[in-house]
Amino acid sequence: MSKYLLDKFLYTIDRDPDLVERYRSQPRETVQWWEAERANAILNVHGGECSTWLKFDEAERDALATHDYPRLFELGAHPFLTLTLFIAMFERDYPEPLGFQLEYARRLSHLSMPYPDIST
Amino acid sequence: MATVAAVIASTHHPFYYRASTSTGEDRPPFADEWVSKITAFRETLTRANADVLVLVGSDHFHQIWLDNMPQFLVGKAPFYDANWYNEEREFGLPRMFFKGQEDLSGHILRDGLDAGFDLAFSNELRIDHSVTCPMITLRPEADLPIVPIYTNIFAPPLPQPKRYVQLGRAIRELVESWPSDKRVAIIGTGHLSLELGGPRQFGPHGPDPEFDRKAVEWIANGDIEKALGEVSLESLWLPGNATHGFLDFMLMMGAAGAGEKADYVDTLDLFHTMEAYFTWYPNGSTEQKREGAA
Numbered sequence: 001m002s003k004y005l006l007d008k009f010l011y012t013i014d015r016d017p018d019l020v021e022r023y024r025s026q027p028r029e030t031v032q033w034w035e036a037e038r039a040n041a042i043l044n045v046h047g048g049e050c051s052t053w054l055k056f057d058e059a060e061r062d063a064l065a066t067h068d069y070p071r072l073f074e075l076g077a078h079p080f081l082t083l084t085l086f087i088a089m090f091e092r093d094y095p096e097p098l099g100f101q102l103e104y105a106r107r108l109s110h111l112s113m114p115y116p117d118i119s120t
Numbered sequence: 121m122a123t124v125a126a127v128i129a130s131t132h133h134p135f136y137y138r139a140s141t142s143t144g145e146d147r148p149p150f151a152d153e154w155v156s157k158i159t160a161f162r163e164t165l166t167r168a169n170a171d172v173l174v175l176v177g178s179d180h181f182h183q184i185w186l187d188n189m190p191q192f193l194v195g196k197a198p199f200y201d202a203n204w205y206n207e208e209r210e211f212g213l214p215r216m217f218f219k220g221q222e223d224l225s226g227h228i229l230r231d232g233l234d235a236g237f238d239l240a241f242s243n244e245l246r247i248d249h250s251v252t253c254p255m256i257t258l259r260p261e262a263d264l265p266i267v268p269i270y271t272n273i274f275a276p277p278l279p280q281p282k283r284y285v286q287l288g289r290a291i292r293e294l295v296e297s298w299p300s301d302k303r304v305a306i307i308g309t310g311h312l313s314l315e316l317g318g319p320r321q322f323g324p325h326g327p328d329p330e331f332d333r334k335a336v337e338w339i340a341n342g343d344i345e346k347a348l349g350e351v352s353l354e355s356l357w358l359p360g361n362a363t364h365g366f367l368d369f370m371l372m373m374g375a376a377g378a379g380e381k382a383d384y385v386d387t388l389d390l391f392h393t394m395e396a397y398f399t400w401y402p403n404g405s406t407e408q409k410r411e412g413a414a
Binding site for chain 2: 004007008011014015017042043073078079080081082083084087088097098101102104105106108109110111113114115118119120
């Protein structure tokens with residue numbers, strides 16, 4: 001299990017407008033591509049000096065591929081990263097201001113303290 | 121030596137810019153009251169006649185990432201670009217640009233290291249809304265040179281709360297020992313109770329109004345001892361999962377000084393989180409103190 005890699009996915013998708021749209025429209029393909037091509041890239045380091053050991057486990061891969069943000073919360077992904085990226089993808093689908101944010105809270109309402117550990 | 125013209129602690133709310141500039145149907149019902157409170161708060165900095173701003177905030181996974189995570193970082197650059205694509209996207213924040221006060225950055229780093237704080241530094245730092253929000257609220261002209269200081273309130277493991285207080289105290293001393301005739305305002309932003317990406321987010325109030333009430337009292341009274349007695353890294357999860365931003369308020373309590381009552385205190389109960397604004401006028405600025413009394 002790699003909370004770090006989940007966070008890395010959310011972080012690197014969120015900062016790239018094209019990848020935000022690609023992940024919104026083709027989540028499973030984007031996750032597969034990212035894990036194969038980007039998961040081991042060290043940020044600010046050229047491609048010849050990448051890492052060799054980073055990969056998702058099945059639950060993580062599936063949660064990302066299905067846009068399952070409650071599951072990402074349960075897996076310990078950093079909530080700020082998940083929220084920010086999912087607002088970028090889905091706020092537009094809700095006509096009322098904060099409609100998506102409130103739906104997001106509702107879908108997490110089964111959770112109680114203590115929340116899953118987000119330490120990496 | 122430099123003069124600490126004001127110590128200011130504030131929440132940083134990325135929605136303020138959009139709320140305050142929107143018109144017609146887009147303008148939220150709470151905007152006018154919010155603008156009114158910010159305008160009064162802004163006056164507390166204007167009155168201090170500062171030449172330089174030291175701005176304490178926290179990068180929200182923009183330039184600083186988990187592969188290379190400093191606990192405390194001082195910007196040391198002649199200029200700073202500011203705000204990021206995802207902040208433009210979500211909050212409508214404008215791109216900004218600031219001049220740096222690089223010699224003060226160098227002084228804080230050198231003497232801070234010698235005082236026992238292993239400060240990281242950055243010579244090319246694009247800063248985010250934790251620093252630009254107080255600039256928008258307190259100094260929208262953005263015409264004063266800055267020293268940005270980032271703390272990690274975001275990615276555990278974090279330093280203990282007392283370390284933030286100690287760093288705040290040290291920043292105050294480092295500014296006071298800067299060989300300059302300039303007037304420096306030390307401004308830091310954090311949060312009261314806050315939930316992001318969890319079930320308690322975006323409620324009608326902050327997630328824990330009772331924590332907020334106590335926290336405002338601690339800050340307003342400079343009650344560092346009580347805050348340190350009730351707050352731990354573990355306890356801060358309870359009021360809301362992003363409440364570790366309160367550690368930057370504790371840092372500012374250190375900068376203001378133990379037992380120092382704030383000269384200006386104001387709050388605004390908004391949806392999602394409570395806003396809170398505090399200003400101290402230290403160093404016997406009695407005239408300013410009188411004028412600044414809330």
